[in-house]
Amino acid sequence: MATETSEDAMEVEAHYSVPTSPAPHIDALLVTARSQLHQYLSSHAVHELVPAHSRVLIVDANICTQHAFRALGENDVRAAAVLHNGSLCGMLTLTSALHVACDSQLLSRPLYTFVQQSAVQPFISVSADAAQLHAARLLSQTGSPPLAVMHGSEALHWLFAERLLALLEPRFRDAPFLRYSIGSLQLGRYTDLVTADMRMRVEDAARVMISRGLDSLPVTAGGRVVGVLDGEVVGAAAAAGGIGGEVCAFMQQGAVCAREEALGSVIGKLRDGWRRVFVADEQRVVIGVIGLGHLLRFFLSAA
Template sequence: MADAPPDPKPLSPLDKDQRQGLKAIREFLRKRTSYDVLPLSFRLIVLDTDLLIKKSLNILIQNSIVSAPLWDSHISRFAGILTATDYINVIQYHCQFPDEMSKLDQFRLASLPDIEKAIGATPIETVSVHPSKPLYEALRRMLKTRARRIPLVDLDEETGRETVISVITQYRILKFIAVNNEHNTILLKKTVRDLQLGTYTDLAVARMGTTVLEVINLMVSRNISCVPIVDSENRVLNAFEAVDIIPCIKGGAYDELNGSVGEALCKRPEDNPGIFTCSEDDRLDSIFDTIRKSRVHRLVVVDDENKLKGVISLSDILKYVLLHGEEDDAA
């Protein structure tokens, strides 16, 4: 007769709290909708795909935004979302086809898929979610497609007409969790090291004197949206993000991409929150506390001497909160 399998090892109090906190947050996300994340008052700027790419850039800068939903007025349909990645693709097109520069100024937002194809970029899946669907569903869709933001699109069942309601970002969702679940996030006392949260190997880095174009090439080759800026001792000075590219090419000034990262960072808006750091010994509840109080888009992990150790993205945090141990919970 075969021996019975050994009893599973009992959970420690720390593990029990962690599991309880995650379970409660997931339950909260299943009960709340994407509508709930929206502020009481907000503005939405939607760009028509007939708009010139050059003009779209100026609109983003003038309105202090870094993305916008796209609308195809010819068929009255949602057509995707304009982000910094699209401008990176335009820059790559400029570099690969310098003789086409005169045409570039005449390209419209509708041309973005053609630009992707010309440079061999992987098309970004166009996803949206109905605002009344559970927030949990929107998050799962974001993680599956690696989207950092997702438009909320309503559909009139009688006419079949779509309406773009708003856009929710990973940051806004995490903020929503942090603000409304302090009694649950306080249970998440495991450290960054315990959770192996973030990326710690083969990190892309740059110096203040590195050109913007070199950093863009680094982002494209590594498929990342942020590059830590370090000194000769690997101490963290700042971080260059994909959205920092937008003011660099204002008015189609592609030649300025040969300028340094240090110069580009000076073009950030005054309300830019800068970078947030943490250590591997920081607990997840303290990270949620930081998100609750500040506009965090990622955390740079440093040691006691401020030397770079790793990077934690909002995707890393959301993936852990949503998916960690899910198989165990289902058992």
């Protein structure tokens, strides 16, 4: 069912008094804050982020693709490591099932078909003994897929960018630069943007996400943003047996901000569970996007 999205619900909220332009000393404030963060992350190991009794689901590439996706749901996990010829060769997520939205016959084929078609994400790992700074840099450089935390050859935990942001945010909570707008801080991407009309076929939207390497798309009606199409939502429906219909049947409210909105407010929206916040102008036309990777790079710059 489509999620009802009122204009009031999508209105930009600002929780900070936003200065009109950066103060001359903002660069000095950022240098100090980043230096403190560098020291903290350098002195703490990745294994400190691993919860007790954490585990990583491993699926064999020879099993049926539908069974592999079913295992994600049955184990209530967002990702699984793919084992092929004795090696961990990739990561299966619900977003991987976007390929199924385009070709439902993939569900009945062995999972290694996904591996051969590069439909699974690369398996990127970090040692449990490594400094958290190393993990943070990996997440910021790789488009923010989760990292497999490894102890020797054993996968202990998936480290998501959201988890790291939750760790970093309290250390910046009272920082003066959080009051400055994302525009004045030059945060986000404002080129090569793509949207999905709410009447677009969901299969076509899935193809766009696959070709662009995206996990979500802003949904528009008459050129104005009205919601977000999340790759995990589409993938979950596809993995359950194939999907069809228009984008509006799968869209969610999503998170939208203005370029004049304070950084602290945008971080709050990402902390609420959205991996991307879309930037809209006064006419609610999408002009940019801010993702978890942008924030990590901002916090870690020069660190």
